[in-house]
Amino acid sequence: MLTLTCPCCGITADETELHPGGEAHLKRVGPGSSAEAFETYLFARSNPKGVHFERWRHAYGCGKWFLAARCTATLEVFGTYLAQNAAPPPEILAAIRARRPDWTPTAIAPRDPEPAERPNE
Numbered sequence: 001m002l003t004l005t006c007p008c009c010g011i012t013a014d015e016t017e018l019h020p021g022g023e024a025h026l027k028r029v030g031p032g033s034s035a036e037a038f039e040t041y042l043f044a045r046s047n048p049k050g051v052h053f054e055r056w057r058h059a060y061g062c063g064k065w066f067l068a069a070r071c072t073a074t075l076e077v078f079g080t081y082l083a084q085n086a087a088p089p090p091e092i093l094a095a096i097r098a099r100r101p102d103w104t105p106t107a108i109a110p111r112d113p114e115p116a117e118r119p120n121e
């Protein structure tokens with residue numbers, strides 16, 4: 001069972017007390033963005049086997065959103081941190097590198113959408 005510690009209230013809760021919110025650190029697109037960029041923002045998600053950054057809500061606790069770094073294959077948790085962080089804090093990255101020396105943080109870099117070929121333009 002997945003167990004995470006809420007960084008907002010400090011309570012360690014199992015996944016039945018939490019609600020998943022999908023991938024963390026998504027780059028939002030604003031007005032004036034292309035349709036492809038908006039489509040990528042809405043639908044394109046990474047699904048790695050390994051280190052993943054996710055949003056979680058302490059639904060049956062303090063109710064606040066937070067972020068977690070964990071391994072999707074082993075459920076090993078590298079750490080949790082406040083949702084206000086635009087990128088994983090250095091201590092989280094250090095914890096990941098200590099246990100996964102071959103890991104590279106490609107999954108947290110903002111993804112630019114590939115321009116689609118549009119024959120009518």
Ligand SMILES: [Zn+2]
Pocket residue numbers: 006007008009010011058061062063064
């Ligand atoms: Zn909490």
